[in-house]
Amino acid sequence: MAATVFYLDDIPEPGSIAVLDGPEGRHAATVRRTRVGEPITLSDGRGLLAESEVVAAQKDRLELRVDNRVLAAPATPRVTVVQALPKSDRSELAVELMTEAGADAITPWQASRCIANWEGKAGKAVDKWRAAARAAARQSRRAYIPEVADLHRTRELLEAIRKVVDSGGLVVTLHESGTARFVELPFAEAAEIMLIVGPEGGLDDSELTAFADAGAVVTLLGPTVLRTSTAAAVALGALGALTPRW
Missing domain, CATH: 2.40.240.20 (Hypothetical PUA domain-like; domain 1)
Structure with a gap:
């Protein structure tokens, strides 16, 4: 090509x-x-x-x-990144990085501790994310442009988590409190994967509990705390080596 x-x-x-x-x-x-x-x-x-x-x-x-x-055959397993809204100056950067790293789908999420608030402007903000994903896909020569979903609230996200788990998928909440190690999770056996990335202010305890109750695994990605705008790209890079995606 x-x-x-x-x-x-x-x-x-x-x-x-x-x-x-x-x-x-x-x-x-x-x-x-x-x-x-x-x-x-x-x-x-x-x-x-x-x-x-x-x-x-x-x-x-x-x-x-x-x-x-x-x-072109799609990468498997399919990976959706749930991204808590970053601050405005890093919002589209997060989309660009996760697109270049191979995300198949992106879900913007209004977490309780998000500094950014899309109230009243979600449609325009999602359009910007879709444009950023398209441009980054072109730059990285991707055959598939990541699907960017509409803004999710926590209630809607919990429904999505249960759906993935019920279908044999693996949902991973990236958080420093996780006792499970990222590299030890059974990614290669999963029908699909969902990665949840929290905001700059961190995940609320009630969110962590609700995600775990819905079937998500709270997981430690590595020894350092990453910015919300870069965590997904790092996790996707690790997934490339841990699954047949690469």
């Missing part, structure tokens, strides 16, 4: 012409200065990849001949 990846919702059959316009087309044509004859990998963000060649270029639009298409 070519090095540069751009996203197009509907990729035509090989031999057809694909049109890349809108924000992706502007980025490809203006920011990346892509020219006629250059190879580009197209992706629909849902696993489909296509090798293509630029046959026409304008300032905000490219026309590409699709040469072939292939469906």
Whole structure:
């Protein structure tokens, strides 16, 4: 595959012409200065990849001949990161890092000790996270753009935890009070994995208890306390080595 990846919702059959316009087309044509004859990998963000060649270029639009298409297998087990809302200056950074590290899905969570509060602006904030995930997926040449869910409250998160546990998945709450060690958990045997990352102020005791009662394992990731914006990326890196994902 070519090095540069751009996203197009509907990729035509090989031999057809694909049109890349809108924000992706502007980025490809203006920011990346892509020219006629250059190879580009197209992706629909849902696993489909296509090798293509630029046959026409304008300032905000490219026309590409699709040469072939292939469906990339998703990483297994699937990993969802539940991210307590970081402070605004680190919010999108957290999304970028976990996307580059391989998160399959991202759930923003309004924890009780979050400094950030999305009340009245959740829709706009989620859109920013989705845009950040898309840009980071392009940068890291991913065939799959992580799904960013709507904002979850603790009640909704508890329902999601129970659903994962009931389906044979493993839910891990990353916290310094954990007695279980991250590297010793049976990740490779799990149907899916959910990682819960708390806020800067830490998880409330009632949240820890509720998560454990719902089936989550409170786990110590490592010997140091990490920022909420980087903890998911570190955990995902460890998962890559502990499971068949890498």
